[in-house]
Amino acid sequence: MEQNDHPASARPKPRLTRAQYMRRKRLRLARNWAILLLVCAAVVALMTKGILWLLPKANALLAGPQSFEAASYDGTAYAFDADDARLVLVNANLPYAEEPAPALAAVTDNSTIQLEAEAAEACRTMLEAAKADGIELVLNAGYLDVDGRSAVYETQKQAYLDAGKTEEQAASLAEDIQPRAECSEHGTGYAVDILSADYTTRDTGFAATRAYEWLTAYAAEYGFILRYPQDRQAATGVVFEPWHWRYVGTENALAIRASGLSLEEFLTLQRAS
Numbered sequence: 001m002e003q004n005d006h007p008a009s010a011r012p013k014p015r016l017t018r019a020q021y022m023r024r025k026r027l028r029l030a031r032n033w034a035i036l037l038l039v040c041a042a043v044v045a046l047m048t049k050g051i052l053w054l055l056p057k058a059n060a061l062l063a064g065p066q067s068f069e070a071a072s073y074d075g076t077a078y079a080f081d082a083d084d085a086r087l088v089l090v091n092a093n094l095p096y097a098e099e100p101a102p103a104l105a106a107v108t109d110n111s112t113i114q115l116e117a118e119a120a121e122a123c124r125t126m127l128e129a130a131k132a133d134g135i136e137l138v139l140n141a142g143y144l145d146v147d148g149r150s151a152v153y154e155t156q157k158q159a160y161l162d163a164g165k166t167e168e169q170a171a172s173l174a175e176d177i178q179p180r181a182e183c184s185e186h187g188t189g190y191a192v193d194i195l196s197a198d199y200t201t202r203d204t205g206f207a208a209t210r211a212y213e214w215l216t217a218y219a220a221e222y223g224f225i226l227r228y229p230q231d232r233q234a235a236t237g238v239v240f241e242p243w244h245w246r247y248v249g250t251e252n253a254l255a256i257r258a259s260g261l262s263l264e265e266f267l268t269l270q271r272a273s
């Protein structure tokens with residue numbers, strides 16, 4: 001073996017004086033205490049952090065999900081304006097006299113869905129507000145030109161024909177869900193079909209979602225009303241469509257929602273008074 005393989009420890013250590021020995025002992029003691037205190041502090045910090053992280057989660061779990069409730073509404077300041085373009089009424093009895101040409105804007109930067117400019121901005125603000133509440137609204141359709149509206153109607157009608165309905169039956173059933181092109185308010189740029197990230201089918205099942213609960217509570221604050229409510233089908237001539245929302249402006253939306261009426265009934269009542 002070479003000499004190098006024998007470490008220094010093999011050589012006898014120089015003897016420490018008593019003072020040196022005591023000094024080293026004190027230093028070691030101090031170091032060990034410092035280590036112990038640091039470890040204790042770290043453990044306490046971790047536990048505190050863990051508890052603080054856990055508490056709100058446990059609390060949320062016990063309290064259940066946050067419920068969405070509409071703010072109370074005092075309609076005394078509401079003034080109906082019969083010339084408000086945002087209250088335009090389009091239905092099976094009131095088809096377009098001519099194809100509308102709204103000034104359009106994309107709702108979001110990365111969306112192909114367009115609405116009338118004011119409605120688009122209100123809708124964008126609404127999407128952001130919903131997101132802040134943990135609700136991911138997904139736009140399904142906005143402004144549709146005459147071809148787009150025809151296609152939606154024809155697709156619906158074809159589904160009934162495929163299901164064995166006669167031409168007449170299929171047309172009638174389709175109109176209850178998707179009005180004909182000249183009667184569909186998707187041409188105004190004020191109508192928007194809204195679903196959610198966790199529910200992407202346009203059917204009544206959407207009414208059971210948190211997103212629908214959120215819309216029911218807050219959409220009016222952004223100027224949107226549920227256009228075809230469950231209990232107003234006789235007045236609207238259209239089945240319950242929890243996904244179809246209509247921009248009318250905030251003041252109108254709050255008043256219409258508070259009235260419990262459909263747009264048809266609300267306008268009739270306001271024009272008569």
Ligand SMILES: [Zn+2]
Pocket residue numbers: 141186191192193243244245
């Ligand atoms: Zn729609």
